[in-house]
Amino acid sequence: MAGYDMTTDRNAPATPSVRNELIYQLDDTPAFLPAVFAALQHVLASFVAIITPTLIVGSVLGLGAHVPYLVSMALFVSGLGTFVQAKRIGPVGSGLLCLQGTSFGFLSVILSAGFIVKGRGGSEEEILSTIFGVCFCAAFVEIFFSQFIGKLRKVITPVVTGTIICLMGLSLIKVGMTDFAGGYGAEDLGALHHLALGALVLLTIVVLNRSSSQMLRLSAVIVALTLGFAVAWLTGRVDFSEMAEVPLISVPQPFKYGFSFDLVAFIPIAVIFLITPLETAGDLTANSIISKQPVKGPLYMRRIKSGVLADGCNSAMAAMFNSLPMTTFSQNNGVIQLTGVASRHVALYIAAILVLLGLFPMVGAVLQLMPKPVLGGATLIMFGTVAVAGIKILTEAGLHRRNMLIVSISLGLGLGVAAVPEALAQMPEMLRNILGSPIAIGAFSAIALNVFLPEEPVAEDDYDPEAHLHTVLQNRQDDACEDSLNTLSRDLDPAPRSN
Template identity: 65%
Template sequence: MSQSLEPQKNAELMYQLNDKPSFWPASFAALQHLLASIVAIVTPTLIVAGTLGLGDYVPYLISCALISSGIGTYIQCKKIGPIGAGMLSLQGTSFAFLTAIIAAGLIVKGRGGSPEDILATIFGVSFCAAFVEIVLSRFIHKLKRIFTPVVTGTIIILIGVPLIEVAMTDIAGGFGAEDFGSLQNLFLGMVVLVSVIVFNRSKNPLLRLSSIVIALILGMLAAFFMGRLDFSSLNNVGFITIPIPFKFGFQFDITSFIPLAILYCVSALETTGDLTANAVVSKEPVKGPVYLNRIQGGVLADGVNSMIAATLNSMPSTTFSQNNGVIALTGVASRHVGIYIAALMIIIGLFPIFGAILQMMPQPVLGGATLVMFGTVAVAGIKVLASAKLDRRDMLIIATSVGIGIGVSMVPEVLSQMPESIRNVLISPVAIGAITAIALSLFLPEDTQDADI
């Protein structure tokens, strides 16, 4: 193990960006990247399906998520024309869109829509909103003038905080569970939560990277010995899954489109940060025309890959930050490893048995892991805000935007007298918080006499 850590300690790379490792080193590096990211790829599907009552489609949707992530990873690493960063950068389902996607699904469900209608709307709106990021990729350097650290950090906090309620609900047993809040449910959730914390604090880098995977396995084992796993559902799973483009149809809803469009703007900025960090650990330039070309290509790939994901019945896609740590750990920055990662994702995705096994996971087990994930999202927003020198104007923008966003999520009845079309947009804490933050940032004059706080 000490030898494998030499590249990190010496700040050197075993395989640079365009090197081509042989089969076994490339395969081993690819497996570590997959272990670090696979839970994050499939978890959004499990959460959306559980919240919106789409359980019958979980194995198929997880297969679609993995296959579209594999295709996106290949495009991002290979760089096809102007599309892609051309670095070892994974593509996968994004947590950032969960709040808006769940809100969109609840709107359709509230109108009496079927599960197929819900999925058709989610994927239809995601497909159309992806054009926003595609266009923005050409102007990413100008976007930062609107989405300042104050605005971006506020939005990221509003993405994470409402999702913590979802995680806690899962720990208690899930929406509508007959044994909601039972000691068994809380015990399972705590087993996973404590395991994540313990393994994440391990001195062994591989254990830290795999902490969530290991914790979920331990949670599943605990559930098995408690008699909480039902294997009967595995009998009806097909052998192989081939994604059918727009299998559930294509529907568009403007009230669901607006929050997603805003989030695609935020996702473009997050991708810029992830790709910059990737360039740092890969010993590539972080300024100049080469860097700018990579950023524009990477953000463009994000938009294109999100369109592909929606076409293949999966949720919006984004670059992952997890694999930057794997690059630093292994000293392998070769983008050709991305082809191996993409192949592994697609191969696993082709077999729905994997999704069916994950569907067996009790809600408390999933909640124990996602509580940390969603808390991490909120903390990431706080970290962005901490990087800015906040004055009284900034504090006012943050306080107002977070207060309105979380306030509406806690007391949605405050919008009950508004027209339905407006209410459906503003009911999303991300949408109303983002609109507030952007408006205040644009129209509140900067006071150069404000002292830093």
């Protein structure tokens, strides 16, 4: 059944203007070559982010033999998810040019779930069976709440979201630093040659990120990883001997490793599925701004609900095809502004490229050979960036006395149980496993305190329309569209600034 076209509403509110005029509007159909060129830039901007969570999970949980297939499936489902999100199938999909990819937000809770199974002697297949089974069930939390996104945002406010995102980044720093120093199980952990290789990647990202060229900034991580991989290969630290055993084609098999469920692993993952809808809403809002689409009114809300619903459905599909949960990527908003191409038809080319890459496990096999310090040099920055993103949200939400109390208690509990897990030793095993997750205990604390602590009245003199704007957009807009956001201040300002 053809979906409702949300791009042709005569009663829609005026569209915000953007600094750069679009070459192709949302419903335009570019010629083949411009479409392919734009699609390749989206893929290059997102490729590393799509595969890195899988590489990290495979490395930390010791799933080496399965990593090539898992990377292939990550690319495959990203292609399918991108198609669904842009094409809009019935009520599912935003109808925007936005790319779906593996979410970093779930890393810490998925690793925790894997360690639960590993701790009781589970095999690699049992670990994967539990991870994908739990993620499949938890995805329905987002599917359900997609229809109540407005009410959800009243409970999970920016102070809650910022606290949880900050905890996500901080709890993963140890993973990134361990890889930087040589990786889990390395006999020479911390050796100078490991640190030098990781530092090379890290410094390359820093230098390229400070470049005046937007293309270099977008490709900083890819260039740094390629350089690090090349140096490792030239110094004899990459062994291609096992590549001959990699099959030519990866055949997607639903629940290849079986289907298992664990309540203790489910709860923290379900909590994150309550957070991702808010992030997706912000990403879709930023995408709407850059694509010159309305950002308020029934058309906008329908787009947000359909986009979040697609996120949940795509995450369930990802689990079925043996991949980690997905979310709408934000870095592609910058690519749209860079290229001037907002046509959702380009997403069909993006989807085709990702699906084709996913069918060939050689891609995952080569990436698996990447030395841990190379990966650690990049992920250390990525995880730190996640934590800073949470801090930015908290700053924009306002760190007055009430919010500081919520953040302080939640961060203290989350980081506390991570540093001293023995503090929960006397609790029942199920409760200990649930609260032993920094994300879970921090999220429960932030949500409960946010609900029960009374709001502090805001004086009219303290009203800041720019802070209000960022709150409305859930603090998730890209730096690339910052100039465009400023033009919305007048429309979204419910009260004049007091003189």
